[in-house]
Amino acid sequence: WVKTNFSSKLAGKKVLVTAGGTSEPIDPVRYIGNRSSGKMGIALAEAARDQGAEVTLIYGHITVQLPSGVKLVSVETSEEMEKAVLNAFPKMDALIMAAAVADWRSEKPSAEKIKKKSGQTKLDLALVKTNDILQKVSQLKKEGQIVIGFAAETQDLLTNAQKKLKAKGADYIVANDVSKGVFGSDEDQVIILSQKRKNTTWPRMTKTEIAQKLVSELLSDL
Ligand code: CTP
Ligand code: CA
Numbered sequence: 421w422v423k424t425n426f427s428s429k430l431a432g433k434k435v436l437v438t439a440g441g442t443s444e445p446i447d448p449v450r451y452i453g454n455r456s457s458g459k460m461g462i463a464l465a466e467a468a469r470d471q472g473a474e475v476t477l478i479y480g481h482i483t484v485q486l487p488s489g490v491k492l493v494s495v496e497t498s499e500e501m502e503k504a505v506l507n508a509f510p511k512m513d514a515l516i517m518a519a520a521v522a523d524w525r526s527e528k529p530s531a532e533k534i535k536k537k538s539g540q541t542k543l544d545l546a547l548v549k550t551n552d553i554l555q556k557v558s559q560l561k562k563e564g565q566i567v568i569g570f571a572a573e574t575q576d577l578l579t580n581a582q583k584k585l586k587a588k589g590a591d592y593i594v595a596n597d598v599s600k601g602v603f604g605s606d607e608d609q610v611i612i613l614s615q616k617r618k619n620t621t622w623p624r625m626t627k628t629e630i631a632q633k634l635v636s637e638l639l640s641d642l
Pocket of ligand 2: 522523
């Protein structure tokens, strides 16, 4: 007897998941990236798949293996991720926005490799804000669709996550403290903030366990 987490609870439901970090080009050989491994997003895609959902995974830069049995869409920049998410979202029952989307991109990526000039000791790089995909999607949300976002914080976790829940309009924000070895780790500890219910603090668990619990509990209304 082997305990499995397979079920058909989400049969017939379409779930969109984003994972990994976006990369914003500076020039043809350099980019602005982040420390996201994609582990949580990929675990979420697998959990939704194992509970019977039809899953689409939109992923940026990741350091772990891609899942099987889900539709895969690869993107590089936040702009590409935004287009892919906005294109897919109308047909979805739920979106889980686990990707680490860059907040800033180079205002004018150079077409050629940026060369050092002799004696140069400083480089100014103008950055402009990217669009907030989660906020945009939440505004497009129709009755019955569920939108889940994350909040990665290194300080004032609850206060900052509460602000994000309000500002972005997602149904849920999964808050995690990224100051203590979360990136690339197999474990995490999260607090679930909801528009309707009280906050709940979950114990430290593996990302796989968190993903299964998130899908079971937060998508149970689908
Ligand atoms: N997010 C997004 N589009 C962006 C930035 C973030 O959709 N341009 C999403 C992330 O995928 C995540 C949530 O918003 O689900 C919160 O991301 P986070 O980086 O924690 O918060 P920000 O709103 O970007 O604020 P800050 O980084 O300044 O804390
Ligand atoms: Ca951010």
